Amino acid sequence: MGETSRRAWLTHAGAGVLAAAGLPGCAPAPAALPPGAFAGIDMERGHALRERLERAGGAAQPDVLRRAQVVVAGAGVAGLAAARALRLGRVQDVAVLELEDAAGGNSRAGRVQGLACPLGAHYLPVPGEAATEVQDLLEELGLRQRIAGRWRYGGEDGRHLVHSPQERLFLHGHWQEGLLPMADVPPATLAQYRRFGQRVAELSRAAPFAMPAFKNWNPKQPLAPVHQALDAMVFDEWLAREGLDDAYLRWYLDYCCRDDYGAGSARVSAWAGIHYFASRHGFAAPGDEAADDGGILTWPEGNGWLTQQLAQPLAAAGQLFTGRGVLRIAEGRHGVEVDALDWASGRVERWQAERCIVALPAFMAARVVQAGAPAFLAQAAQRLQWAPWLVANIHIDRPLTDVPGAAPAWDNVLYGDAVPGGVGYVDAGHQRLAGSALLASPTVLTYYQALGDVPGARAQLARAPWTHWAAPILSSLASAHPDLPARATRMELTRYGHAMSVPVPGTQQFLSQIGLQRPSLKRQQLSNGERTAVLPPPGTQRLLLAHADWSGYSVFEEAFTRGHHAGLAAAA
Structure with a gap:
């Protein structure tokens, strides 16, 4: 988002900005904020x-x-x-x-109105072969068990693996399953998805990517030549060289970078952009056989x-x-x-x-x-450079009314989110047992804002009141959840001036x-x-x-x- 539209959004935080941002549907009028405050860490x-x-x-x-x-x-x-x-x-x-x-x-973890919720990182992908130390921790905690000759994660009943549905995207006025844009995208977009997936696989074969990455480092040869070349340019430059210019693909890759690294594809290295996929489960284009990633571990x-x-x-x-x-x-x-x-x-x-x-x-x-x-x-x-983050926990008194489309998921993202750096929200109540009366109970939505690309964000975090951040978040989410302003009972925001190193x-x-x-x-x-x-x-x-x-x-x-x-x- 450009600087002009960013200022407009922060100033108005209302219907006009949502329309200018190209979000579908009717934008709600600005609503009164629920009670709230900064919480979590003492900046x-x-x-x-x-x-x-x-x-x-x-x-x-x-x-x-x-x-x-x-x-x-x-x-x-x-x-x-x-x-x-x-x-x-x-x-x-x-x-x-x-x-x-x-x-x-x-x-860290916190509580809003008595309900547990994350104040920062909210999930752990089932670790791969290189992460033996993390696997050992999971065994100690009962989250990794050998049953009938196979490793099983998430505890005996798997309750700590993310329940289905896992992810959804608000696109063209409705929810679709998964975060890769698929609803009404043209054939040319699908072709670029396949091309990117092929390139990830080719680069993985040329020089393996690992998580943790430093296990691939060698004192006699610090970085493989393929990795050196990728590390020397920003991800957007590499994508342009590859002719990967589809708007939907570029949005998705930029979202992935902001979600894991705090800054987008115009700032992180091409190594980081490829590593996001190659170090874990690859990139499966529609119609391709997806690698078995083993699932994601999470908790309220x-x-x-x-x-x-x-x-x-x-x-x-x-x-x-x-x-x-x-x-x-x-x-x-x-x-x-x-x-x-x-x-x-x-x-x-x-x-x-x-x-x-x-x-x-x-x-x-x-x-x-x-x-x-x-x-x-x-x-x-x-x-090194560091990205600031904002985490907003929104307590709602009962489940929200959805616009049409995919069912409520654990991870929920808005395509073209009008909030600068917005990467969606997770539902702290998603792991409740299906069919339980708790599904209709209050819950906490944890919304994440990666601010590594927002000019002056660190200073704004230190000086601006909590309402400066809360109003745009609530208004943007209301485009997909019109009743959110009425359902929200409290917002607590956690600020991280230096949340993570940006690659x-x-x-x-x-x-x-x-x-x-x-x-x-x-x-x-x-x-x-x-x-x-x-x-x-x-x-x-x-x-x-x-x-x-x-x-x-x-x-x-x-x-x-x-x-x-x-x-x-x-x-x-």
Whole structure:
């Protein structure tokens, strides 16, 4: 969406803008908003921490001295995975420090009007062969079981696999099944779908794509030539070279990039655009046989369910310290010092440890690691780019009245959504058992807005009131759900100023050169008894860097595997 139409939308948030955006049907008049607020994370706390770091610079005088064998800075997916790996390595003296009041990073969970809902990431595709560490976690949680010689996911009754119908798209005034535009598209569009699917398959054969991606990296050859070529250009440029210019295909591919990477096909690399499909289940054009992707795991609270399972044993053991803002990390001759501000008391705690796993975004790690930092840390903070996100949870008092078409699904997307960066909503109540009276009960719709392509979005998130974001979202969704304004009882919005790293051109080439500097032949045992090679994380002997940023994009498999191997390395 251009800058002019974006301003018009944010100013009016009503019928005229919906018509200008080309959405079908009659646009509703702007409606009064339900009660609402910002919730989830304390954005002001992060800004206050940054200002304190800029003012103070060096070490602060500590009020409290503490000790641990290993300190983990950050309790997102990577930090929680590192703590679990330390437990597997029989390291019990661990302290995990987290800025917010709850663990989980961008995979936190929340509640609106008492109903569980995601505050960020909301699903996990059934992991492929390369994600052995994630498979091990799922076995530990009872989500992966060997039954009659075959692996079954989602628990004994499969209740944690997404129920059908899974996805639908609001297109030409009605809902269609699936997110790839199919309703009334011309034959030329279908031909381009097939051509793109063929190219994905060809590139996969030329140089395999994996999830986690860094498992394909080789210290002697950082990136395969095919991957280097794709990483050198934006996805839109590659599509143009391939003659793939169909508007429906380009919309779909742009949506996929925004959904996984926070920015669209005009910004992410061609490597990222192909990796989205090639690393998991390919791209099946209509009429082609689709690869068996094994399904998608989800919960009413999204991936917050997973992070809660990872955080619970830490909290029970007194190893999780929330409300701690890391001020300084310094490596010395005999160990590591970590200074952290306890927000509740205002006291500075100094942790002394043998090692520190820095499970913070690269830009934050570069600020707080003040002694012993590897040279590439500052380079990464300068070169990587991050996308802001907004997550809006809308409580409705009963199911909505649909326009004609496909039945209500778990994932619901509007073609040509008038909200800048809008990528649709999921229904937190979708996993309720079919036929249950709960199906007619209140639920929460979680709407996602990827803001990586919206100019000034980060500053707007910090300064604009919640109504600035809520009004356009409610009005846009009302084009498909006319009764939504009347059914909505509350909206709670969660802001992420730096939600995820964006895989822009050159990201993979840069990170692969630093990602596996010290090959290892060591093997460690997983919880299921299998053994895995330890992939040394970037960093030093005492400072181990673990975050999805070091893969160049943010998905659960990357973050968890990064954290897992940092924990194994720290325990070795």
